[in-house]
Each structure stands twice: as structure tokens, then as C-alpha cells.
Amino acid sequence: xxxxxxxxxxxxxxxxxxxxxxxxxxxxxxxxxxxxxxxxxxxxxxxxxxxxxxxxxxxxxxxxxxxxxxxxxxxxxxxxxxxxxxxxxxxxxxxxxxxxxxxxxxxxxxxxxxxxxxxxxxxxxxxxxxxxxxxxxxxxxxxxxxxxxxxxxxxxxxxxxxxxxxxxxxxxxxxxxxxxxxxx
Numbered sequence: 001x002x003x004x005x006x007x008x009x010x011x012x013x014x015x016x017x018x019x020x021x022x023x024x025x026x027x028x029x030x031x032x033x034x035x036x037x038x039x040x041x042x043x044x045x046x047x048x049x050x051x052x053x054x055x056x057x058x059x060x061x062x063x064x065x066x067x068x069x070x071x072x073x074x075x076x077x078x079x080x081x082x083x084x085x086x087x088x089x090x091x092x093x094x095x096x097x098x099x100x101x102x103x104x105x106x107x108x109x110x111x112x113x114x115x116x117x118x119x120x121x122x123x124x125x126x127x128x129x130x131x132x133x134x135x136x137x138x139x140x141x142x143x144x145x146x147x148x149x150x151x152x153x154x155x156x157x158x159x160x161x162x163x164x165x166x167x168x169x170x171x172x173x174x175x176x177x178x179x180x181x182x183x184x
């Protein structure tokens with residue numbers, strides 16, 4: 001969230017927020033993802049292979065402020081609110097490793113990424129995660145892990161784009177997570 005005095009025009013969809021407006025923003029996101037791993041090396045104490053991550057990020061954005069709004073057919077001054085939801089699919093490819101460091105202890109890590117330029121949209125994704133697993137029982141254990149994800153979407157403004165998502169600009173965000181869980 002944040003507040004700012006605007007000194008240049010901003011266009012979102014077909015709505016233009018004119019210079020001099022006060023703008024309050026609130027943005028949020030939720031993520032959903034799964035990872036499939038295939039080990040091309042599997043020994044008693046080590047595993048290494050490739051990982052494919054698939055997911056979606058659900059963005060919520062709200063702009064609220066005071067200023068002049070113009071939608072092409074006219075303009076008005078006063079308060080405004082603009083809300084937009086966007087779902088961004090995510091795909092990443094990379095490698096993983098798992099190591100048995102003691103009788104009941106394992107360490108593992110993932111490193112995945114993706115770079116896709118399509119017409120007016122360029123997507124860059126980087127995911128990294130690490131975890132420690134402890135199995136005090138034969139089929140039941142616990143995990144403590146950390147993950148970091150960096151995602152960037154650049155949308156170039158074009159007159160006739162192949163994919164029109166309703167806005168142009170540069171959207172960058174990163175997320176971090178700490179996870180504690182049980183494993184069966």
C-alpha cells in the first residue's frame with residue numbers, strides 16, 4: 001500500500017488519471033503452485049533431477065484518490081476508485097537436489113526459472129527454495145523450508161497486440177515464504 005502525489009498522467013484500461021491527482025494504492029496477491037520432480041539420479045543418500053513448477057498468482061489492485069478522470073468521452077473532477085483483479089499463470093523449469101545428511105535428516109533445494117517473450121509481453125520468473133526434513137518415524141516426518149520467488153511481467157503498449165490484457169507497463173514483485181509442515 002502507499003500514497004503519492006501524481007505528476008504525470010496514468011492510463012489504466014481506458015481511464016486516464018491526470019497530473020496533480022492524489023493517489024492511494026493497495027495491492028495484494030495470493031499464490032497457488034505445485035511442483036513435479038523427476039530424479040535422473042537416485043541413490044541411497046542423494047537424489048538429483050529436474051523440476052517443473054506450475055501455478056497462478058491472483059492479484060488484487062485498488063487505486064483511490066482525488067483528481068480529474070477522463071475516459072475519452074468527457075472528464076470529471078472529484079474522488080475516484082478503480083479496482084482490478086488479474087490472474088497471472090506461472091510456469092518454471094529447473095533442477096532439484098536432495099541429500100540425506102544423517103539417519104533421519106534430509107536437506108533439499110530447488111532452483112527454477114523461465115523467460116518467455118511473446119509479442120508485447122515478456123515474462124521472467126525465478127524460484128528458489130530450500131528445506132530441511134526430519135523423519136522421527138518410518139512414514140511420518142516434519143519439514144522446515146524457505147522459498148523466494150521473483151516475477152516480472154513487461155507489457156509493451158501496442159496498437160494491435162496479440163494478447164491484450166488491458167494495461168501496459170512493468171509489473172515486478174517478489175514473494176518469500178517460510179513453511180512448517182508434516183509429511184506422510
